[in-house]
Amino acid sequence: xxxxxxxxxxxxxxxxxxDKYDIDFSGYALTSFKRRILKVMNDNxxxxxxxxxNRLETDPRLFEKYxxxxxxxxxxxxxxxxxWRDLRDVYLPELxxxxxxxxxxxxxxxxxxxxxxxxxxxxxxxxxxxxxxxxTSLSQLRLDDLNNNVSxxxxxxxxxxxxxxxxxxxxxxxxxxxTEGNRVIMDRTLLEGVETKKxxxxxxxxxxxxxxxxxxxxxxxxxxxxxDTVCQTLFDSLVIGGIFCIGSKENIDSSPISRKLTCLxxxxxxxxxxxx
Amino acid sequence: MMSNYRAVIIGGSAGSFQVITRILSSLPMNYSxxxxxxxxxxxxxxxxxxxxxxxxxxxxxxxxDDKDAIKPGIIYLAPANYHxxxxxxxxxxxxxxxxxxxxxxxxxxxxxxxAYNYKRKLVGIILSGANxxxxxxxxxxxxxxxxxxxxxxxxxxxxxxPNACLQIxxxxxxxxxxxxxxxxxxxx
Numbered sequence: 001x002x003x004x005x006x007x008x009x010x011x012x013x014x015x016x017x018x019d020k021y022d023i024d025f026s027g028y029a030l031t032s033f034k035r036r037i038l039k040v041m042n043d044n045x046x047x048x049x050x051x052x053x054n055r056l057e058t059d060p061r062l063f064e065k066y067x068x069x070x071x072x073x074x075x076x077x078x079x080x081x082x083x084w085r086d087l088r089d090v091y092l093p094e095l096x097x098x099x100x101x102x103x104x105x106x107x108x109x110x111x112x113x114x115x116x117x118x119x120x121x122x123x124x125x126x127x128x129x130x131x132x133x134x135x136t137s138l139s140q141l142r143l144d145d146l147n148n149n150v151s152x153x154x155x156x157x158x159x160x161x162x163x164x165x166x167x168x169x170x171x172x173x174x175x176x177x178x179t180e181g182n183r184v185i186m187d188r189t190l191l192e193g194v195e196t197k198k199x200x201x202x203x204x205x206x207x208x209x210x211x212x213x214x215x216x217x218x219x220x221x222x223x224x225x226x227x228d229t230v231c232q233t234l235f236d237s238l239v240i241g242g243i244f245c246i247g248s249k250e251n252i253d254s255s256p257i258s259r260k261l262t263c264l265x266x267x268x269x270x271x272x273x274x275x276x
Numbered sequence: 277m278m279s280n281y282r283a284v285i286i287g288g289s290a291g292s293f294q295v296i297t298r299i300l301s302s303l304p305m306n307y308s309x310x311x312x313x314x315x316x317x318x319x320x321x322x323x324x325x326x327x328x329x330x331x332x333x334x335x336x337x338x339x340x341d342d343k344d345a346i347k348p349g350i351i352y353l354a355p356a357n358y359h360x361x362x363x364x365x366x367x368x369x370x371x372x373x374x375x376x377x378x379x380x381x382x383x384x385x386x387x388x389x390x391a392y393n394y395k396r397k398l399v400g401i402i403l404s405g406a407n408x409x410x411x412x413x414x415x416x417x418x419x420x421x422x423x424x425x426x427x428x429x430x431x432x433x434x435x436x437x438p439n440a441c442l443q444i445x446x447x448x449x450x451x452x453x454x455x456x457x458x459x460x461x462x463x464x
Binding site: 029030031032035072073075079080081159162163166217219220221224227247248249250251 | 319320322339340341342343344355357358361362363364369370371372373374375389392
């Protein structure tokens, strides 16, 4: 087991991936990125950085696998239940007053958790016909996960269940899943209608025309410069009057787009696009 | 006096709250170092903790946002349900990675990143607590040349955490709360 890799080795790995696969991780926050690489290397029994780079460069399928393993999981459904309540009770209804149909963008999803949270909310609000969801990731395997059965360790599910109880008191999360042994399998029909697209918001163009963007706790994995770039791309993906949601401890006050946003909710970090 | 240290990091869990409030109430308004607190706390309760600590502290107590710059004389509390890392360039980064030692924030992760960033200019302190989170982190502080302290297990309400440190490394000092306070006032 490797306990640490240095900055030089980390940069070598980043350069190798960029050369071979045109995915640039140089704008990611170093500590967490290093930890992800360590995790992938240890999970797959690598003991040297040179071996690891060699395999990355020579085996694209293995790279895809590691890419998917290396992305950070959101780790729970309905994280910050008060955010999801506000979205359900205040911000979605507000958007639906102005628009008959709503397009939601979930950029850079790393697991199905947030997608399930949103789809449960939509179903319970009877908005399946009015709300369209697009989920993107730079990992095709992570997107494929959305089309397969998603299952959780039962202990991890307790966490999501606690969140869900704070989100609603009129329902049980067990209505959306079945338990087999120590695994909980989510009801896949919830995700029917979710569109997916392989896309990298750090490098690729905006996907315009969205009314709501959920980008919570994703920018914490980027450095400041890259955060500003991504913010601009997401801003350009949003219609005027559209709503932009980030994580409760993320901060975009110093980003150039913040002048064109109105903060609707300082605690949950919910913003509205005022102008182009 | 000019200190050899640039930061203090303190980890604690069950039984550490009163120790922390005693420490915070003893630090003067012109304290010259940043103090990082990584304390185990309820994941879903985001507010209240800062306020509770602020009552006792002369220095401002804040939960940093991601990428906030680190400033001296401020008590930084790891926010609920995030890991708190110290990045090169003297900034925080937060993450929602899987819990470590069943904990998020994990004391080990905060200590490891602080050790890497501050090397021998860091003081790491582990207080009372009911699990082993923090021991590996404190060992990293030592390996990077920093100074290591545990609350004396005899005095600790729940000594599992200080004992876990003493088992895997040679800690520089085993201090009572009073001695920790005296030491912190001397270096900053």
